[in-house]
Amino acid sequence: MNVIISNTSEKPIYQQLFEQISSQILKGEIKQAYNLPPIRRAAKELGVSVITIKKAWEELERQGLIYTISGKGCFVAELSSDDILKIRNDLVMKQMVSDVAYYKSFGLTLDEIIEMLKKV
Amino acid sequence: MNVIISNTSEKPIYQQLFEQISSQILKGEIKQAYNLPPIRRAAKELGVSVITIKKAWEELERQGLIYTISGKGCFVAELSSDDILKIRNDLVMKQMVSDVAYYKSFGLTLDEIIEMLKKV
Amino acid sequence: MNVIISNTSEKPIYQQLFEQISSQILKGEIKQAYNLPPIRRAAKELGVSVITIKKAWEELERQGLIYTISGKGCFVAELSSDDILKIRNDLVMKQMVSDVAYYKSFGLTLDEIIEMLKKV
Amino acid sequence: MNVIISNTSEKPIYQQLFEQISSQILKGEIKQAYNLPPIRRAAKELGVSVITIKKAWEELERQGLIYTISGKGCFVAELSSDDILKIRNDLVMKQMVSDVAYYKSFGLTLDEIIEMLKKV
């Protein structure tokens, strides 16, 4: 559990959790079939409510990144390279669509957007 | 006032207003020194609350895109090309920084990000 | 809001809510664009927690049956006949698959299953 | 003991056990008066808790499918064809009633249900 929570961020906590854990799983930083800490312990460690953890975990499960065995715990799913690519693209592309729409609303062309991206 | 408001969008209305008006000003689609409609009329036209308009206008003023003359109304600022470029870059870059951070959190390189961007 | 909640049912309350409301929407018993009662009022009326209502509503939204405008309320989605058929089939078939597997585990053939179904 | 346990299934393990053993008995795959393995051995073989086995066995006994002789063990009941039919129908019909109620809640007729069943 290597997660940083910002209480001042505009993003809800469960969203921050989802983003960080999902990226860690997709990058292979969390081993497959690894047992995530019990939600109540995770909640205590991170200083948030159990329900907040639960909400993040549910989204992870919905994306196929973890699976839950009631009474046993939560485990990182075993993913093929294809699975990983697909899920990662889903998550990233969904965000990119709205990001690019925003950039283009200022009259920027794709090339201009790319030029600016390189300067970030 | 050429603005489209989406009630179903996840973005708050005042932000939709700010984004559309600011981009129009920066693209030169709204003439400099042009008098924006009084907030009450704008509210009526767009079918939104006066408070919402006020919030959007305030944000525009904060960015230096419009200025208010008490008792006269709100006017589009007179901006040099340099001013325009600067403000546009400010707005876009601010967003890009957090967007790119998100993409990179999945282990994507700049080149991969650009490749995906082209497919949006 | 025409819903019956069973506290003794094995099904969680939010699931009962989802099933009853979704079937009512799909049968056209709740008008399109109809404003569902505010979640806090619904919670009071039904004698359950706001969070329970929220969980059910979220699943309805995920299925495309309702949409939420923050600060405004929750509305029944406008669905074409095709949409309705698709969503209904999704929901029913998902259940049928596991039901039929159960029946067949007793050695019943499809014909026998159908014969018994007629006697229910 | 020819049983497959799925840890990821939503069904509790004791119920998976009950369903599989009961169907095997009803299909005649387990001989009448056959001595079921002692719960401790069964637990070891299947890698589950003794409590879980006990719960499943109890349910089997409640259905009249097995009987226990203190100090001797558990035996498969001697069932006439009629007994078998009756118990099987009890188990299946009990499930079907709630299944059909669910299907019908979406406005499906019996014929439509049967049509969909054939496509499963």
Place this chain on the structure above:
DNA sequence: GTGGTCTAGACCACC
């Protein structure tokens, strides 16, 4: 007024 989020504390089923 609306929904969005969060908390603390509780009971249950399963293992």
Place this chain on the structure above:
DNA sequence: GTGGTCTAGACCACG
């Protein structure tokens, strides 16, 4: 011990 569900009550953003 684990997760699954539920409650009551709270604060915030938006309009």
